[in-house]
Amino acid sequence: MKKKNENFFLEVYEVVKLxxxxxxxxxxTIAKFLGMKSGARMVGWALNSxxxxxxxxxxxxxxxxxxxxxxxxxxxxxPTLMADRLKEEGVPVEKDKVKDFKKYHWDPAIELEIE
DNA sequence: CCACTGACACAAG
DNA sequence: CCTTGTGCCAGTG
Numbered sequence: 578m579k580k581k582n583e584n585f586f587l588e589v590y591e592v593v594k595l596x597x598x599x600x601x602x603x604x605x606t607i608a609k610f611l612g613m614k615s616g617a618r619m620v621g622w623a624l625n626s627x628x629x630x631x632x633x634x635x636x637x638x639x640x641x642x643x644x645x646x647x648x649x650x651x652x653x654x655x656p657t658l659m660a661d662r663l664k665e666e667g668v669p670v671e672k673d674k675v676k677d678f679k680k681y682h683w684d685p686a687i688e689l690e691i692e
Numbered sequence: 693c694c695a696c697t698g699a700c701a702c703a704a705g
Numbered sequence: 706c707c708t709t710g711t712g713c714c715a716g717t718g
Contacts (some may be wrong), residue, residue, distance in 0.1 A: 606699055619714055621699035626716090642700060649699030 585611060589623045590632055596639040599667035600683035603643045609687045612680050617643075627650060638662045646676025655656050 588611050596602055604617040613619060624637050638659040642648045650659035650673060660670040669676035 605702095608700085611716080616714060617700035618698060619700090622715065625699060637699075639700075643702090647699090652699055690694095 578671055585613070585619070586622070586623045586626070588645060589620055589646055593624070593635055593637060594595055595685065596683050597688075599681070600643055601639045601645065601663065601678065601681050602666060602683045603641055603645075603686070605643050606682075607640070608684075620626075624649070639666070640679070641675055645671045645675035645682075647675070653654060 589607060592602075592607050592610060604620040607620050608616040611620075620640070624635065624640070626651050636647060638647075638653065640649065647659045647663075647670065653659050660667060663670050663675065668681050675681060
């Protein structure tokens with residue numbers, strides 16, 4: 578028997594860590610990339626489950642919802658940390674939302690294929 | 693075992 | 706564009 582979907586967590590972390598600077602992705606994209614089409618919630622759950630542990634290196638601020646909205650900013654140390662960090666990375670944020678999200682959207686299934 | 697919750701996504705109004 | 710409702714999987718009480 579397998580070890581449950583624990584591997585799923587690691588996959589999420591890996592993908593998130595692979596997100597290049599100045600780029601953002603969505604929970605649904607990661608979920609789909611991992612094969613969980615409807616597991617978008619699980620992605621966020623996975624992050625929240627390990628956020629603050631050894632995965633502090635996890636750039637969760639680069640992960641937003643399908644609309645580019647910073648839904649998880651409330652879980653950061655400060656609600657402005659996420660938006661502020663994205664701006665530092667070079668991603669314009671407008672009203673807790675990534676500007677030109679489509680343009681900054683990073684898709685592992687595609688980007689990783691090109692590399 | 694059942695009910696509620698959650699860093700979402702999609703459809704309809 | 707915004708709000709509401711439903712579906713999804715897993716965890717917690």
